Amino acid sequence: MKRVAVIVFPGSNCDGDALAAAREAGSDAYYVWHRETDLQQADCVILPGGFSYGDYLRSGAIARFSPVMAAVAAHARAGGPVLGICNGLQILCEAGLLPGGLMRNARLRFLSRPAWVRVETTDTPFTCLYQQGDVLEIPIAHGDGRYVADERTAAELEASGRVVWRYVRDNPNGSMHDIAGVCSTGRNVVGIMPHPERRNAAVLGGQDGARVFHAMEARHATQHAVDVRAVGDRHLRV
């Protein structure tokens, strides 16, 4: 059973959903309040969706200064898996743990609807249970979901296979290269704009998102990253 830390910022509102999805996948998931500096020996960290600090300055722009982010960055540097969902992706970009940024949707309105994404790489701790080319139906719900990066970064992402999910059928928010999710050079930090935790049970209309969470429990899930446990801002290799 993996220990999964779900970070709670003031204004997080998908923290409960992420926690539940991780637990339903068999993980020992727990909350870590943004003021904490200790991830309590997390194997894996989730930055959930929501409106951290109301997104008042810019989505994710204030959350990255939260005390807990130093521990998250240390965990990531040591190769520990980190998943940012929606606002979590925005925070990871603001914190420099992922390249690029998220801008206002092309139509300038909040958009809540199903989206279809193709799994572009299985070489991450969160997509290893999918097949490359799998098309998943997963809800989106965001106002600032248009992924942008400079040309060089985008080319690099493509060349190194770090576009993890790509919108298919249509591009709901105007993201460049139809990007719905990306990962870090170490492939252990992963961000996704749609919400896999909202589609993990038949009663919700499908389970296309469930394997993102099951992946954390899979033995080989962390094979790409060194298995680490974070204690404060120190990391123990185990």
Place this chain on the structure above:
Amino acid sequence: MTRAVPFPGDPPITPELVRDHNLTDQEYGLIEALLGRAPTFAELGVFSALWSEHCSYKHSRPILQTFPTAGPQVVQGPGENAGVLRLPDGWAVAFKIESHNHPSAVEPYQGAATGVGGILRDVFTMGARPVALLNSLRFGPLEDARNRYLLAGVVRGVGDYGNCVGVPTLGGEVDFGRSYSGNPLVNAMCVGLLREADLITAAAHGVGNVLVVVGSSTGRDGIHGASFASEELTHASERRRPQVQVGDPFTEKLLLEASLELIASGHIVAIQDMGAAGLTSSSAEMAAKGGVGVEIDLSRVPTREPGMTPYEILLSESQERMLVVAKADRVADVQAIAAKWELTAKPIGRVTDDGMYRATWKEQVVVEIPGRRLIDDCPVYHLEAREDPAVAELRRGTPHPASRIPHPADVLLTLLDHPAIASKRWVYEQYDSTVQASTVIAPGGDAGVIRVREAEFGLAVTTDGNSRYVALDPYEGGKAAVVEAARNVACTGGRPLGITDCLNFGSPERPSVLYQFREACRGIADACRVLETPVTGGNVSFYNESPSGAVDPTPVIGMVGLLARADRAVPSHARSPGDVVFVLGETQAELGGSVLWEALHGFVGGVPPRVDLAAERRLVDFLVAGAERALFRSAHDCSQGGLGVALAEVAMSGPYDDTGFGLDVDLTTYGLRLAALELLFSESHGRAVVTCQPARAAAVVALAQELGVLAHRAGTVGERGGALRLRLRDARVEHPVDRLREVYFSGLARRMGD
């Protein structure tokens, strides 16, 4: 005689000042008699707020008292922040609907946003976690740029607030009519879940317990909002814009978490939202409910700006504030929980045993009113009610015969494009409908459905109302609002449990409006009795008038239903080729108040459809029983646009599907006396369309016979991307389903400039 002295700088109490406070001379006389002296300026403000229609229901109470409010499922009826109904396994549901019409008319974004904020607080102050939001919106015709601006602003305001707090918007309705041009309606509903044992109320008790204000500090915004809501909108209302509060959903989210933690902690005995009339109404109502007195030192209330007077602090409607009554020795614990959520919590007063509603500025008493009488002595008016003869005339009318009777196939496209009927995707796409990961049926279906993660059951929720019917026949219109809500809930498989109502009308001081109100309420009450759905609370919004007149009477019903199993929820759309299509119920020639007449002739008149309550009850029972036995693949009710529109909607599938299903329907032996336009577009109640697997068709027929529902086996579901084919005795309608989708899903977006 009570003692209270004016605060330095208070204006003298003059007849003009009294009238500015929306108090009549007679009411002022009562106040002087009650106090044994002239009121202070602050006291005048307190009376003005608490004796406004918004807070006192002084014009509506005698009529509201006729609602059925009891039932084995009722945990908390009207009178609290929200009604509460019992669910299985120790769970309960708290829910309430409220209007924010006037603020939205002058400042659509903030008006709508703060409407959502207020209704959320009403629910979480019961100890319930909000799990669903709904709304009901009315605007003038979209040809007018001002109305498009209002619609866009209101939708953005509703969305931004609910999205940020993290509560899914699961449903709602949007309709249009000329009467709403100067006075849009914005009604917001919230549904929350709690353990029944954790229910908390707003009754203050325990002498010596401490009043603590939690959340935002108090500013000069929204002063006299409750009084503003109790007068007609005029050209001068634009000047009321500073009275519209400004919402901060981020603080609301913190307040939500802090409040639920406070309730669970046991440190507090009561909690109340500081909504309309702010500190005044929250503290006075808490005291009155608990039968105790309270004393507040206004100088201790945290303010946003210096120099605020007692009057301003008492009447500010600054948002995101709560008043809690903490146990005397737990104030520090309350403050610690608030601090965790980055909120301030400041003790400002205490519960007393003298029954007095008292506010001081340090040592000086500025308000002292016997608490019970402040609430109870508000006069109740029994006003005259008389139908406007023009309405009776309108009921007798029919549209001028068109030079050429249009073909029903063309009419179907016209109706699918009509703003009342066209898909509201442009609206609900802006609301997060899947946060909390519990959405089983998202907006666009008959009712929204959510699961409860820790339980097997689910909840169905809807808001419904059709002002065209109410304007023409308020009694039938009142009934219609309830039965349509019940049909919507039942189509998803939910057993209707109870309702909350938002009653939007013009000025009750006009006999024609009070007649509409009285009759609509009588209709609601009769329907609720037959359906066994008690009224658990709601909101009366009078004075919805602009210089061009009163809005059409618009009672909106918010209903909650229980699905025994969430995973048996029934969607609205056809799902599989070869399935059998049944039309349930009877169609009459009832085009009064129909969208057909409005769309073709610009005529809203005639006798609206009659509601047969017994037949509705049978249909609801049938839909619920069929869903529980998993008989149906889909179920969809007939409402605006009648059977023709309902069948098209069954065929079209959801907004994000690639295409819909064909539908082959034979109506040549159904509704024999009716012409094609009547059969397809009459809005008779008591009807629905269900589809089922062929192997279940016999069971559907047997259940219908057993429960006394007319079930007409009308056809089959065709292939994906096929055509809707309707055969009638005197006409045929055929459209590729993709053509229908194009019209239906673009109608509203096109008008909004997309």
